[in-house]
Amino acid sequence: MSKQDRTPEQHNKKMKKIKSAMDKRIAAADEDRGVVVLITGNGKGKSSSGFGMVIRALGHGMKAGVVQFIKQADSCGEQLYLAEREPNLQQYAMDTGFTWDTQDKEGDIAAAEKTWAHAEQLLADPEIQLVLLDELTYMISYSYLDVDKIVDAVVNRPLHQNVVITGRGASEELIEISDTVSEVKEIKHAFAAGVKAQKGVEF
């Protein structure tokens, strides 16, 4: 059942269920456990923050995985950088033709599902110590992926695995399953002043 089809009672019940699963996880783990970090909001710096944490993990010799929703493979510097150099990193990007204007909703959903399958594999692998799900939030806001499926995979991941989720407009369920939530607010943006997107900064 997608989020949109729920009655308020069903929604409350669902949120309580998420909370209870989270409480169980926290109780089982004492204080040394993997965390979920959610970086949302409309300001600049969300994806780069996620990639910074990937580098942080790799720097400590950990294994990490990146799944990029929306962004194409080879389109951004961090992806290029890591693809060339990093045996400890698994990367996958949804580059099968996501269309922002949803001229092909069926195609978009198929691409989202295919991309999510890679995320699920990473979220089930205890060898992977950090998983970045870049721009995942949009898959929920567009109802391209079922939020329950995402919640289940994240809550039931290996105990010491860390997850970083980025994207605007995070849903209530994502906030609930996250240990740390930052909202990046746009105070000023160079685009508004007519400055071109700068390679190395914006992509």
Add this chain to the structure above:
Amino acid sequence: MSKQDRTPEQHNKKMKKIKSAMDKRIAAADEDRGVVVLITGNGKGKSSSGFGMVIRALGHGMKAGVVQFIKQADSCGEQLYLAEREPNLQQYAMDTGFTWDTQDKEGDIAAAEKTWAHAEQLLADPEIQLVLLDELTYMISYSYLDVDKIVDAVVNRPLHQNVVITGRGASEELIEISDTVSEVKEIKHAFAAGVKAQKGVEF
């Protein structure tokens, strides 16, 4: 003259001068020029965002420089990662004994000045396409560095150089000289729930 010593009139005059220098820079550059990105606020993800942009720049084959105020060398994963692998990156960290509790203010100021000298070199080098000044904001809030000196170096840097500044409580001058400003707000933090800082996520 430090910020604290100014009268309101002097402050307004100073801010106007900064604005006019910025306007001149913008007019000279049409729309293809380097930008200043400021990531401030009390939430998690500011430094990792800065390092993500460093990786982004390196991924495009650019040269970059990192100066870390406060943080010690070898203390965080991203620094370790890049130090080992990256010939295109110059890194310097203020590891000469900064004390949060200011038991040694003179020592802290000397360390800040020494660290700033590295930043000034990078900000004068047209070969360097991205400079990260990590946690610089605190040097201004503690009056360890003169804000005018920082403003001058940033505004007069090479035309196509990008600068990323991170840290809580950015001063008005830093906001003024920045093209893009994001405020990272803390919505939730794992520490508050008693979770230990996780290697690869928090450091």
